[in-house]
């Protein structure tokens with residue numbers, strides 16, 4: 001919990017920001033799990049974010065950026081940090097539209113599915129494979145989110161970041177060493193917006209592809225349940241879901257958390273499960289796969305707090 005004096009100082013720099021203290025993280029994660037964050041702040045401009053980041057740095061307060069909270073497990077005891085919610089920075093701006101190539105700036109806090117809806121409307125191709133992937137743009141870039149063999153790095157040109165001292169700079173995609181579900185950002189940096197490039201296709205074509213992906217996803221993944229997406233990364237040349245399934249993990253349960261019977265890579269919060277249940281289930285399934293196949297699965301989800 002923040003001291004009263006720190007709270008007052010934070011309120012004083014609020015500008016355009018919405019600030020909430022002791023905000024339950026379960027309200028902001030797709031798993032609906034997590035205790036209170038010391039402060040939960042939603043800036044809507046670069047100036048606001050800069051003031052906030054400088055304040056944290058001057059006061060020695062830990063901070064982290066949260067987008068959709070979709071690949072995230074927040075601790076039951078809460079998060080002793082200033083959680084900076086990216087949702088207020090969600091603009092889309094076309095900067096070039098020539099010969100079927102469209103470049104745009106996209107705010108870090110735009111929902112990925114909001115961006116896809118825009119692409120569908122405008123016939124812009126490049127992200128269809130990410131149909132149904134939850135979360136915001138910034139988080140998707142930080143973890144190089146992907147699906148069906150494509151990832152957000154396919155459309156990325158560059159990112160504008162804010163360093164922990166409030167400096168704003170642009171980094172080219174090539175400098176982010178983007179790989180399978182990974183990207184390397186400078187330590188303490190926050191993504192503010194991204195430059196992306198799309199191809200304009202014939203009317204209806206992007207919509208058709210998105211619909212096709214959606215059908216496949218709904219058949220194979222528990223999209224309507226409370227989850228954090230795939231819990232473990234795929235090991236090389238294999239699928240974590242397949243391995244978990246083959247090791248007999250489907251239906252395994254700890255408290256309110258259960259391994260999905262549709263896709264074993266997903267753990268579902270079926271009945272007010274908590275982070276401890278989730279971590280115990282990760283341990284047990286990890287051990288099972290290791291015993292069965294000698295493979296040590298690596299977590300894909302991020303644990304905070």
Ligand code: EPU
Pocket residue numbers: 146147148149220228229230231232233234238239240241242245246262263264265300
């Ligand atoms: N499989 C099983 N049992 C299961 C799940 C899968 O036998 O419970 C088998 C499938 O039948 C298939 C193979 O495993 O033969 C691969 O399954 P799938 O096509 O569903 O892909 P995946 O490798 O399990 C990856 C990503 C997903 C992404 C899908 C579709 C990871 C860890 N998983 O899953 O991404 O949606 O491909 O492209 O990278 C995520 O990262 O959160 C995520 C959901």
